Amino acid sequence: MNKETICAEALRLGFDLCRVARAGAAPHADALESWLQNGHHATMDWMRRTAEERSDPRKLLPGVSSVVVLATNYYRAAPAEPAEDAGRIARYARGADYHDVLGARLRALAASMESSGGQQKCFVDGGPVLERDWAAACGVSWHGKSTMGIHPQLGTWFFLSVILTTLELDPDVPLPERCGRCTRCIDACPTGAIDRPYHLDARRCISYLTIENKGPIPEEFRVAMGDRIFGCDDCLDACPWNRFARESRDAQLAPSAEIPGKPLREFLRLDEAAFKALFRGSPILRAKRRGFLRNVCVALGNKGTTRDLPALEQALNDHEPLVREHAQWAIGEIRARAS
């Protein structure tokens, strides 16, 4: 199979872009090392443990020649503001878990490549691969100052996935960087997490704090979190390249009709079983019930009213100390506003 045949099959399977990079040491391996050394990965210790593999895909697949990079558009226009009593969920997390959807497509593509004798390994965001580095190397996107990849037609709203392969495929060329003098993403970040162009301090990022962070939300960031209950899109919404984004028609990645508009206080009623049932197949499961309810309490502290106090007072009896502490904080904020 040559590159053209592989990419034609990728588009048939539902990917929007397919390009190829030559495998070798990852271009930003040094930057990754210094980011880890400075502790900017926060508690994501798995990033440190897998740094060697991340820096060089030859550690993941001996004999690897090429990195096939796939992008999948997930952009859906959404109301600018959530309902009065609802929370804000990052766009990518409003429907099915993309790991499941894209993983199945990747495996189908890898299986078709096997017929050419290649060995393949598939990764959907989460494996020890610097996807954005490889996407930049082959021109799927360029590195934006927000640290997100940007494609001139998809903007920033796409999932990346990669296949490492022993097949020798013609590499594609990178795109020129086109951030220019723009700093809108940096200016839009509510917590100053993009502390300089192309550099993110995960310890300050709401996406990290509401998803990967398993402990309390530091008090200094609670007000800045606003009504965000899973992830944050502010630096993406600010990017002028997103004016070119077009609506995804991918039915498997369609947003859930129920979850995004649900009143915040209703989430506080979920026990473990109900939480798992409501979010079955959703990326929100990653935060686990305790993390998600912690986020809901913070959002209620920021936008809730006295109508939300009974649900929060009930949460003071939650079996999770994390939920109890954040419920207490929210009650204090609401009472302070009411008085």
Ligand code: SF4
């Ligand atoms: S996701 Fe939100 S908090 Fe994180 S860098 Fe972007 S704007 Fe800042």
Ligand code: SF4
């Ligand atoms: S907002 Fe501006 S600086 Fe930031 S990634 Fe987009 S184009 Fe680049």
